[in-house]
Amino acid sequence: MQKFLLQGLLRSALTERAPTPDTASMAELGYTLGRTARQKLGRSLSIREVDAGSCNGCELEIHALNNAYYDLERFGLRFVASPRHADVLLVTGPVTKNMREALERTYAATPDPKWVIAVGDCAFDGGVFCNSYACVGAVAKVVPVDLHIRGCPPDPTTLLKGLIAFVENME
Amino acid sequence: MNFASKQTAARPSQPTCLPWPRELVDEGGWLALAASLAKGERELLSLWGESSSVHMAMLEPREPRLRIVTLECPEGAFPSVGGVHPPASRLERAIHDLYGLRPEGASDARRWLDHGRWGLRHPCSAPEKIESTCDPYAFLPTEGEPLHQIPVGPVHAGIIEPGHFRFSANGETVVRLEERLGFVHKGIDQLMCGASIERAARIAARVSGDSTVAYSLAFAQAVEAAFDVDVPPRAIYLRALMAELERLANHFGDIGAICNDAAFALMQAQCNLVRERILREAASAFGHRLMMDRITPGGTTVDLKQENAAALLAMVEWIELMTPRLIALFGDTTSLQDRTVGTGFVSEALARQYACGGYVGRASGRTFDARKAIGYAPYPRLTFEVGASKEGDVDARVWVRFDEVKASLQIVRQILDDAPEGPIIAAWAPPDDWTREGAALVEGFRGDIFVWLRIRADGVVQRCHLRDPSWFQWPLLEAAIKDNIVADFPLCNKSFNCSYSGHDL
Numbered sequence: 070m071q072k073f074l075l076q077g078l079l080r081s082a083l084t085e086r087a088p089t090p091d092t093a094s095m096a097e098l099g100y101t102l103g104r105t106a107r108q109k110l111g112r113s114l115s116i117r118e119v120d121a122g123s124c125n126g127c128e129l130e131i132h133a134l135n136n137a138y139y140d141l142e143r144f145g146l147r148f149v150a151s152p153r154h155a156d157v158l159l160v161t162g163p164v165t166k167n168m169r170e171a172l173e174r175t176y177a178a179t180p181d182p183k184w185v186i187a188v189g190d191c192a193f194d195g196g197v198f199c200n201s202y203a204c205v206g207a208v209a210k211v212v213p214v215d216l217h218i219r220g221c222p223p224d225p226t227t228l229l230k231g232l233i234a235f236v237e238n239m240e
Numbered sequence: 241m242n243f244a245s246k247q248t249a250a251r252p253s254q255p256t257c258l259p260w261p262r263e264l265v266d267e268g269g270w271l272a273l274a275a276s277l278a279k280g281e282r283e284l285l286s287l288w289g290e291s292s293s294v295h296m297a298m299l300e301p302r303e304p305r306l307r308i309v310t311l312e313c314p315e316g317a318f319p320s321v322g323g324v325h326p327p328a329s330r331l332e333r334a335i336h337d338l339y340g341l342r343p344e345g346a347s348d349a350r351r352w353l354d355h356g357r358w359g360l361r362h363p364c365s366a367p368e369k370i371e372s373t374c375d376p377y378a379f380l381p382t383e384g385e386p387l388h389q390i391p392v393g394p395v396h397a398g399i400i401e402p403g404h405f406r407f408s409a410n411g412e413t414v415v416r417l418e419e420r421l422g423f424v425h426k427g428i429d430q431l432m433c434g435a436s437i438e439r440a441a442r443i444a445a446r447v448s449g450d451s452t453v454a455y456s457l458a459f460a461q462a463v464e465a466a467f468d469v470d471v472p473p474r475a476i477y478l479r480a481l482m483a484e485l486e487r488l489a490n491h492f493g494d495i496g497a498i499c500n501d502a503a504f505a506l507m508q509a510q511c512n513l514v515r516e517r518i519l520r521e522a523a524s525a526f527g528h529r530l531m532m533d534r535i536t537p538g539g540t541t542v543d544l545k546q547e548n549a550a551a552l553l554a555m556v557e558w559i560e561l562m563t564p565r566l567i568a569l570f571g572d573t574t575s576l577q578d579r580t581v582g583t584g585f586v587s588e589a590l591a592r593q594y595a596c597g598g599y600v601g602r603a604s605g606r607t608f609d610a611r612k613a614i615g616y617a618p619y620p621r622l623t624f625e626v627g628a629s630k631e632g633d634v635d636a637r638v639w640v641r642f643d644e645v646k647a648s649l650q651i652v653r654q655i656l657d658d659a660p661e662g663p664i665i666a667a668w669a670p671p672d673d674w675t676r677e678g679a680a681l682v683e684g685f686r687g688d689i690f691v692w693l694r695i696r697a698d699g700v701v702q703r704c705h706l707r708d709p710s711w712f713q714w715p716l717l718e719a720a721i722k723d724n725i726v727a728d729f730p731l732c733n734k735s736f737n738c739s740y741s742g743h744d745l
């Protein structure tokens with residue numbers, strides 16, 4: 070174990086430079102985040118991830134945000150275990166009908182002010198699962214969405230760009 | 241592809257399934273097979289329904305052959321297999337939920353995927369409108385003075401898929417775990433019906449995102465079997481390359497995550513570096529980090545460039561260097577071993593009874609691997625050893641994954657050396673003569689994925705059944721956690737890492 074720790078000290082950081090925020094996301098966000106929110110929260114946001122029926126592909130890439138290359142926490146963003154601690158819900162999947170109530174309840178359990186970011190093509194419009202008897206479709210049909218990050222799944226850089234745009238907008 | 245619409249020309253008899261024929265059996269034959277499954281004479285691979293028939297796939301003993309049988313059930317009922325052979329139980333409950341066919345003599349009549357929220361009953365066959373509510377679910381009773389229940393989920397604390405776990409605990413110790421799944425049911429059976437082959441392939445690739453390559457491969461192989469398509473040799477190698485990269489990425493991700501659930505974050509940080517590098521190489525070689533939609537019936541959609549082959553080889557060399565260090569880190573950290581050894585035990589008998597595949601089966605003495613047992617190309621031409629253990633605990637499942645990492649590295653090297661030049665896709669179109677059927681069994685990182693499909697003469701999918709390995713692993717997780725402490729559940733769960741999405745469909 071010592072070897073790994075020593076190596077970690079000696080080698081230069083693997084973490085990459087932050088990508089520039091996504092302009093499309095900036096535009097979508099323009100009106101949603103007010104000065105008041107920023108005063109309350111500073112630059113630090115807690116994120117609660119909610120899988121509302123994803124194929125788990127989106128989760129894999131969201132997970133990757135925590136690895137040393139992307140290191141999400143340096144932007145003041147961190148994943149939390151409970152919606153009660155969250156400012157942002159990161160929702161994936163075509164909202165299966167079996168998950169709809171759980172998503173609504175998670176949203177209700179999140180204290181104000183709160184935002185919802187819909188991640189992936191499924192969360193945008195149901196993706197390949199739209200028009201199924203078992204899916205509601207877009208996340209926006211169930212809870213108000215502030216930002217969409219598209220992709221199937223969006224890669225970590227795309228996710229980062231969207232999330233940074235989100236934080237930048239708070240300033 | 242030209243999907244000219246034409247009436248299905250009548251073929252002499254029932255459509256025959258390739259490469260394994262599908263036979264019709266009567267009730268007696270069905271029951272005899274169920275009894276032989278219960279006796280362990282053959283293994284259950286899957287059980288699935290259609291509007292008025294049920295199908296069952298089994299693995300024949302000592303033969304690399306599947307047996308697929310069909311029982312017509314015009315009365316809407318069939319003799320339950322789950323009643324005598326429990327591994328069939330959840331599959332039958334799903335058949336009842338989706339197709340309305342009743343398993344007679346079943347030991348568990350509760351709904352499984354249907355939570356009462358679709359506004360429909362049996363949506364895949366003569367659906368009936370209902371008021372969309374939430375059905376109550378009767379968890380199995382547990383009795384005794386000090387017992388208490390802990391309900392967990394469907395929304396979990398981590399970035400993971402949703403499902404519900406009901407623990408009955410005596411103090412710290414779990415007396416019973418009961419799973420309730422189906423939360424991510426997306427209606428894939430029905431979405432497949434009437435889909436073009438192209439669309440169906442995209443859906444198949446999204447059954448379980450972590451196994452997208454394996455699912456695409458299984459789907460493609462079933463279509464190719466049905467239409468007798470000759471896949472170019474280069475494509476066969478490239479597909480195997482993608483499948484092994486997917487396996488490697490998942491094993492590293494999971495080994496790290498298991499250790500993290502034992503509060504050893506260093507291992508996760510290191511493993512995720514390896515995983516990330518694999519995904520990046522995959523993206524630069526094939527244009528997608530998870531290699532989604534890169535395998536298609538007939539071949540692959542992208543070729544591997546020389547420079548990417550070189551980069552992959554460099555990556556393999558680096559991983560070969562990293563792996564022994566990670567193994568040492570895992571094996572030498574006694575505080576970690578303290579958590580993994582003896583935790584979450586699955587007996588060999590149970591693994592065999594459930595024909596449990598992947599690392600869960602292999603860690604408990606069932607060594608089945610479709611790459612070897614079925615031996616689809618190019619694997620018979622490659623040398624590799626799959627891991628095995630009889631310990632059956634979390635620790636064994638980690639060691640088996642390390643063995644699989646070594647095997648995959650061996651395979652990737654051979655593919656990079658031997659992959660022949662040539663085209664990457666066969667020119668083919670579904671001939672519009674008659675309805676065809678195909679099946680495939682492919683080894684994903686989690687275990688064997690079974691696909692059976694029927695395609696109409698106009699090139700449209702009539703029915704496609706996709707069976708995730710998790711169907712036979714989820715029930716064993718219930719057994720594994722028994723008598724362990726509640727706090728070890730995340731560790732056990734991660735060591736299985738069953739797919740919710742693949743199971744819920």
Ligand code: SF4
Pocket residue numbers: 122123124125126127161162163188189190191192196220221222223446449
């Ligand atoms: S957007 Fe793609 S990766 Fe994400 S959940 Fe949907 S199908 Fe899976």
